[in-house]
Amino acid sequence: MKGKDSLQNDEEEASSSMAFNKLDKSLYAPSWLAERQVAICALCLACKLSSKLQKRLVQESVITKSDNSPVSIADFAVQALVIHWITRAFPNDHFIAEEDSTALRKDEKLLKDVTDAVNSVLSIDEQLTDSEVCDLLDLGNRHMGTNERTWLLDPIDGTKGFLRGDQYCIALALLKDGAIRVGILGCPNLPLASVPPNSHKVGCIFHAAQGVGAFVQEIERGAESYPIRVSDVSDPAWATFCESWEPGHSSHELSLEIAKILGVNNPSVRMDSQCKYGVVARGEASIYFRFPKEGYQENVWDHAAGSIIIREAGGMVTDGFGQVLDFSKGHYIMQC
Ligand SMILES: Nc1ncnc2c1ncn2[C@@H]1O[C@H](COP(=O)(O)O)[C@@H](O)[C@H]1OP(=O)(O)O
Numbered sequence: 254m255k256g257k258d259s260l261q262n263d264e265e266e267a268s269s270s271m272a273f274n275k276l277d278k279s280l281y282a283p284s285w286l287a288e289r290q291v292a293i294c295a296l297c298l299a300c301k302l303s304s305k306l307q308k309r310l311v312q313e314s315v316i317t318k319s320d321n322s323p324v325s326i327a328d329f330a331v332q333a334l335v336i337h338w339i340t341r342a343f344p345n346d347h348f349i350a351e352e353d354s355t356a357l358r359k360d361e362k363l364l365k366d367v368t369d370a371v372n373s374v375l376s377i378d379e380q381l382t383d384s385e386v387c388d389l390l391d392l393g394n395r396h397m398g399t400n401e402r403t404w405l406l407d408p409i410d411g412t413k414g415f416l417r418g419d420q421y422c423i424a425l426a427l428l429k430d431g432a433i434r435v436g437i438l439g440c441p442n443l444p445l446a447s448v449p450p451n452s453h454k455v456g457c458i459f460h461a462a463q464g465v466g467a468f469v470q471e472i473e474r475g476a477e478s479y480p481i482r483v484s485d486v487s488d489p490a491w492a493t494f495c496e497s498w499e500p501g502h503s504s505h506e507l508s509l510e511i512a513k514i515l516g517v518n519n520p521s522v523r524m525d526s527q528c529k530y531g532v533v534a535r536g537e538a539s540i541y542f543r544f545p546k547e548g549y550q551e552n553v554w555d556h557a558a559g560s561i562i563i564r565e566a567g568g569m570v571t572d573g574f575g576q577v578l579d580f581s582k583g584h585y586i587m588q589c
Pocket residue numbers: 322351407409410411412413496497498499501502503524525526527545546549555
């Protein structure tokens with residue numbers, strides 16, 4: 254089964270909508286086709302790079318940031334690579350991304366390792382210099398105006414999972430006029446699972462655009478996309494919920510308590526990163542609980558892509574009070 258709204262079909266849809274657009278602009282909804290295609294290409298390449306780096310990762314190359322969280326060569330290299338790819342196609346776009354070049358500008362060897370890593374997946378005529386890599390990383394810190402097109406990027410989401418050899422993802426979302434329009438999650442270690450005929454394969458890309466739907470495909474340029482839907486389980490007794498692997502990121506005690514009140518019988522699925530959103534979006538789990546420590550402010554890049562994928566798959570993402578999340582106020586998520 255191929256998705257009615259797959260990327261290929263969108264092309265025809267977009268051109269017929271163009272004629273329609275001339276008649277009534279207010280009824281025309283963009284399908285963000287070019288953005289999705291470029292972003293999927295970027296994440297295919299980035300997943301290839303991160304998989305390579307996860308296999309040969311050495312703990313010495315891991316740095317601890319000021320908030321005590323880890324960062325590796327992969328986080329820097331993937332951020333530079335994705336921004337390079339998106340900027341080539343959309344040179345005027347802005348970025349809010351997790352990492353910057355501060356640590357690299359102080360450490361020649363680390364910078365060289367990062368540049369080598371990025372160049373290992375680029376063609377000979379596209380090779381970047383150390384200074385270009387630093388500049389690309391720092392494009393992630395550009396402040397946006399309210400209507401600017403801004404990409405929100407987490408180059409390695411779930412760095413702790415990545416370092417453990419477990420689940421992680423590369424998360425990219427496009428913010429425009431205050432709302433998330435496109436979301437893509439590259440999940441190199443997540444099985445395609447329920448997607449025939451590729452069910453034995455590992456590694457998938459979830460993607461969604463506003464009003465177009467949510468899809469999953471294998472990590473390959475031009476691979477076929479399959480529509481996904483959230484679970485239709487309505488009785489909590491049959492529901493499965495997922496939560497962070499790391500108890501320091503989300504209280505396991507609180508989610509267990511809430512699950513008991515709801516009457517959920519199944520044990521939780523613990524997993525790092527926004528892969529959890531992908532698993533809920535394709536109906537393998539029904540709920541994602543997240544209860545960070547008091548005072549922790551959630552970053553936009555940690556939820557933007559996952560949120561639109563859930564919404565387009567028919568689900569809902571809110572804060573603990575049922576309020577919709579606002580991704581348009583800078584680095585941190587605000588309540589609407
Ligand atoms: N103290 C913290 N509490 C909650 N989330 C955190 C904390 N520190 C880092 N994170 C971020 O939470 C996400 C991981 O959540 P989970 O445990 O559900 O996988 C990651 O985006 C991680 O950032 P990072 O992108 O640096 O890994």
